Amino acid sequence: MKLIINADDFGYTRGNTEGILEAYRKGIVRSTTALCNMPWLEYGRDLAKDCPGLGIGVHLTLTLGKSLTGVKTFTDHQGNFLSKKDIGSAVLDMEEIYDEWKAQIERYIQVFGRKPTHLDSHHSVHDLNPKHREVAMRLGEEYGLYVRRYGPYEFVPQFYGPSATEEHLIEVLEEYKGKDIEIMTHPGFCDLELYRISSYNTQRVQELSVLCSQKVLEYVEKNHIELTHYEPVENSR
Numbered sequence: 001m002k003l004i005i006n007a008d009d010f011g012y013t014r015g016n017t018e019g020i021l022e023a024y025r026k027g028i029v030r031s032t033t034a035l036c037n038m039p040w041l042e043y044g045r046d047l048a049k050d051c052p053g054l055g056i057g058v059h060l061t062l063t064l065g066k067s068l069t070g071v072k073t074f075t076d077h078q079g080n081f082l083s084k085k086d087i088g089s090a091v092l093d094m095e096e097i098y099d100e101w102k103a104q105i106e107r108y109i110q111v112f113g114r115k116p117t118h119l120d121s122h123h124s125v126h127d128l129n130p131k132h133r134e135v136a137m138r139l140g141e142e143y144g145l146y147v148r149r150y151g152p153y154e155f156v157p158q159f160y161g162p163s164a165t166e167e168h169l170i171e172v173l174e175e176y177k178g179k180d181i182e183i184m185t186h187p188g189f190c191d192l193e194l195y196r197i198s199s200y201n202t203q204r205v206q207e208l209s210v211l212c213s214q215k216v217l218e219y220v221e222k223n224h225i226e227l228t229h230y231e232p233v234e235n236s237r
Helices: 014-026 041-048 084-089 094-112 122-127 130-143 166-175 192-197 202-211 214-222
Strands: 002-010 031-034 055-060 118-121 154-156 181-185
Touching: 002 014, 002 055, 014 041, 014 192, 014 202, 031 118, 041 094, 055 094, 055 122, 084 122, 094 130, 118 122, 118 130, 122 130, 166 202, 166 214
Parallel strands: 002 031, 002 181, 031 055, 055 118, 154 181
Antiparallel strands: none
8 A cells, every 4th residue: 555645735834844844754744745936935945855755746826825927817916816715706717827837836846956746736726626627637747747636546635624633544544445545634833924824723733743643653554554755757657
């Protein structure tokens, strides 16, 4: 069984980013996805140089931070993305979304000097509807990257909020035993910035605790679960 524990929101805040790396060093996280329009991206890159087994992809966004392309149709007057609710109900130009997401991928390549491992998205906007999914798949094909939900790993979104416990995580691993899966997680340290801008803040510390717990580590080892991350498509064949 191959298991990808992906930590979403790399680069969101300083503390959140440091927490993700803690989950790699002391826990079972081997994959993360970066918010490439956020100010802590370069800081995370520098810290991650000491984490050679951590795969880093792109966390495409339309609902957090500022647009990299300055598109007016899905941002406010300050250039910030609209809320998920507003994005979901708005009529958007798919070419503008393509240009924005491509800019985020190119920003990753500029900062890290290499391609990301894969693509997913903040608030799952990449498969919010069939048109968004088509744009994401187009970019995945263009860059040779797998896209969450549409790659070789079955996506499991069941680790969140009240369900982010040792017992539930082990129950999920038991349920999917023998399958190759990706579990979405949100570990992190809750710094003041995160506390102020995200409603999911102290819960990230709870997730971090679970992902680094001795009970979970022992279960993974006992059941010979291979912790891994995505690779670009051409390297997976």
